[in-house]
Amino acid sequence: MSIILIALTTLIGVGAVPAAAGPGDPGWRPTTTGSTARFRGLAPVSSSVAWVAGSAGTILRTVNGGRTWVPAGPADAAGLEFRDIEAFDARHAVALTIGPGAESRIYTTADGGRTWSRTFQNEDEAAFYDCMTFWDRRHGLALSDPVSGKFRILATHDGGRSWSVLPPTGMPPALDGEFAFAASGTCLVSTAGTRHSPDRAFFATGGGPVSRVFSSGDLGHTWQVTETPIPSGPSAGIYGLAFRDAHHGLAVGGDHTVPAAAPAGAAVSRDARTWSVATTPPGEYRSGVAWSGRSAVAVGPTGSDVSYDGGSTWRRFDTGSFDAVACVARACWASGEQGRVARLTRPL
Template structure:
């Protein structure tokens, strides 16, 4: 695979806010195209747009107002899977096939020690859900039917968790899926952040240390990959949102090793979400409460282009249908203009 190269010209980026009519905090986000996106958030809120954000439909599941939806994985305008987070039975997965008119609960966690953080799908059928450690190991639930059913996986192939280690349910991107049956998840909370990798759909995992910051409120909050090799990790300390505390790193070998981005080239603060844009091979966007940054060289250097707050960013689509979306507090959802 060829090396990532910077774009010949660096376009200017800006967020165009769309009126959602909601005050929920949207950490769950799924981009389908420049026209179609889904968001999930506090108060059991799920919204959907099919017209580029001109209008949003409230498609929240009935009876879910006590839940926080922190991840959304949408396949198109009709089919989506959503994850609510929390200890015990607050961690649930719902699925819709009719644009959110009706939802089916397809998974409810019954282990009081488990806490599911994020979802990721390799395809319309194969997906994984990640829980914080139970009995010293991170837990994976897997689906092979598009989220209609989930099976908690054996942990024999999962490395031991570090003391205090967990994943951050900040943007739905602590777990990301790659080509084939590849997936990665990132951690914090321990004495060092780490990135776990599977190539067999979550049965067996390897783990690599990261040079980024870790601590009670610090670690890797988001991963983004372009293909099987090139990846970016962003994070920092969410209690220090304006400080770039070892807040970004990059990999060119599929997550086996990670190189820290120097402070003078890193994002300008703690970042909770990241995504490669579809139209430029080396361009990555990162968002957080103190601003948004863009990298034109695969994450090696970053430039802030927005000083407002977002929690999540996702990109999807091809050609003229490609689009990037961001979401966050007080009902904020925006589309990326470039």
């Protein structure tokens, strides 16, 4: 979200003893970006093509698996914070900046980042946009923290070239203090390509008395909501969400102010309606999570964890800092502070 994440810094806790990596576990292979930006927006397209977006208006693109990265950000966004980017190929991408009022913007490019069009600029001082998702090249949504007591949804049907605010009538009321976290571009996700429910979307919250997951099956027009067992509070809740299909979901989070302690910071759902705490969670704050086949990987400022059983049990395999993770075609990428971008050394 929210304003607390504009100035979010990495706080590394002490006293945590991560589980040792197993002999068959993957590792991260760093790439050299030449940047010191913090990349919370991550959009891999393949094992070769990926985009990252972050602080100081920075967007980078690679077309050779991370061997080289080329600056590709809009010139008028130098002072803004990119927190999400969605890419369709090496040329087409949509990027979101966060902040109150006009600082929340959406840009699109169709030429690999050489030129950008500003296709949305928030004019409502009460709105604060956090994240985006797309089902395909045309249909996508963006999420704002509550306005007049309800989360606000933007929709596009032309690949991000135009956006409209959806009516709030289908959105349940927000709880006192509830918002979404703009930590990894995964507070709002969708299920593209699912045979029976290709148009489902989900977003996750914190900040209030309980953390919750909202779901929609009609391209964001109406939503249902369910509580989760991940603890919530002023700086706590669900930071990252991932769905393998319309039923199997993962949620990770915790409290970024105490990153080394999150005993109930990961939950799993097998029906998209009920959530249970992971049998063996990472145990620390995690901001991003992604499926790779039936396995999954989670990242945060104190390390990375892998699950081979659908999110029930997690095992630490790295202690470096990352904010976001995404997998495509079994290739997993991660990004974070000080220009860090890496790829997994092997498919999960």
